[in-house]
Amino acid sequence: MKNPKLKIFLFFFLLCFSSIYSQYTEVINSNKPGFSESPYSVGTGVYQFESNIFFRNTSIQPTFSRPQSLGFDMLFRTSFFLEKLEINAQASYQRDKIAFKNIFTSHYYTTGLSKFTVGAKYLIFQQEYEDKSKEVRSWKRRFAFDKKRLIPSVAIYAGLNTNFVSEFYKNESISPKIGVLLQNNLSSKFNIITNIFYDQIGTEFSELSYIITGTYNFSDRWSSFLENQTVFKEYQNKINLGFGLAYLYSKDLQINSSIRLLSEGKSTGFYAGFGVSYRINKHKDAYIELDENGREITDSPVSNYNKKRKGFFSRIFGIFTKKEKKKTTRTRSRKRKN
Template identity: 55%
Template sequence: MLKLKYPPFSKSKSLKKILIFTLFFWGSTSSFSAQYTEIINSNQPGFSESPYSVGTGIYQFENNFFLRSISLKPDFPSAQYGGVDLQFRTSFLLEKLELNAHLNYQQDRVALEKIYNTGFGSMTVGAKYLVYQPKYTDKTKEIRSWRKRGAFDKKRLLPSVGVSLGMNADFSNKISGATSITPKVGILLQHNLTQNFNIVNNFYYNNIGSDFSEFSHIVTATQSFYNRYSIFFENKTVFEKNQNNINLGLGLAYLYHKDLQINTSGRFLFEGKAQGFYASFGFSYRIDRHQDTYKDLDINGVKPKNKLGFSKRFLRIFKNKNKGLKTKENKKNNFLGIFGKKKKETEVEKLEREIKELEKEMKKEEKKKERQKSNN
């Protein structure tokens, strides 16, 4: 039996500490680099989450099918759980701000009895914000010294910091025993020790203000290789009033496409005196509608000042409003811009399209002439 070294969780003292840390990290300095990546950035198959957002214009779906079994004794019948975890992530306000929703649907089998409970286990709607991201030294520019080029960058010891805030909703079924709506806060840390190895730490305080409040810590180590595969090891510890629950997991993820990831994982569960296992298989997919933003800078890298007169600037306001109305009408035709065009048609693309249309018309006329000749 695994012995737990952690003391029971104290709700009042830990809540104050978490709120203080959250306010501190939210008010610290932040970097202005974008969060968008060329390939999908998924949290699956781990339970932890990185502090980074998916980026504006990204609509990402993370699905995971799972089977869970746990028993008090080896000879004792086990309680089994099966279901699906659904998560949706997007960002359309700021690059560093992500909005997400997590839904769990499962079926429970009660031990000793053939009784099944089916329904929504939990639902969480929240947001996370990247507060700080360190800037690393670009070693590719170092051409004089091989040692300096291969030396470890001490700046990588500084983690990227994010904060999360969410609300848990209970659907009043037999699976979940928490109150109807409870808040959830978290601190997200990620150490990018190398380009292919990182460590993520999450600290959560969940179901605040209810009889089922809990504090949890998740640490995940991920190693990627061959630009396609990544393996991870994870330890999740949940601190409750009467007992502490430990979850040890190992998983594999495969990048099938730049917008599609397939993953699987297995876990050992230690919940008080009970032991069990957890297995999952899932995939993550995103719809990429991201558009990069640009700023006009002069030779010195400074944004040029607007030299227009007051009257011209005043008239320019009404032109911008008319442009805004046109963009709103276009957005109404496409749901959140998901199925819209990414870029406007350029003059070259317009000419190519017109040439193709003329070629199609000429082919149609030739076919008509051939049919007329054959009929005659």
């Protein structure tokens, strides 16, 4: 490419393109404690782990049923090359109570890896909103509802349910999973996420489901959610209604908990979960912030915050590291002998 003007044009085009569609956020953006999934990725250079310990209990029904489960769920998320593309993997390990109810009731327990799914999502449309904080001429315009907020950001999801699970949880074969992920930011504090999934395609256990989650931020640290998930199966539908809280401990660590009411066919029960989401942040912006004189800005509120605060694990292990002692040197004055 010999034309220097063309090089400059392409440079600024790619720069603007990556900046407009950047998915990275200064604080962790976790899907937990809900079951729904945001259309946005974690951003390039971010390695995020979202864990959850759960307990599920329902009533025992005739013939065979699975009335009780205790397990651990882990979701790993990262992004390569493209900000709008996220790669993720989800695994669940649990201990289930299998009950048989006829004339008498008996049960046994099984333990193992119950789920291992790999997938990817791609943001195909990101809604932009007006910055009304700069509106000073009209009070009405400043506080008027932005109708663009009714149009959601959209992502598509494609995944694969592997058969790398314990024998009890194996299906006929590996099966695909597809979905549409929507998010409406109705205000700076309240958003609604809608997911539609078609799972285990091509098997006897194929299912169609939707999830609607409303999240409200009370402050910079605390948020809550209300969620409904409904799963349509050939022989049995499942419905759960959940509520939960999340606490932002640091910009890279979130703690959350949730409780759900379950309705699975004729069975009813509850679900409780407690989780931690943590990210390893290696993200680097594709641009350098410059001042009006064209010099790099190294002293900003965000950079100062990052310098003062270390990661969660760094603070823990920092307890066991010895602080370097400052070496002091003393100079002695020698007296001359007469």
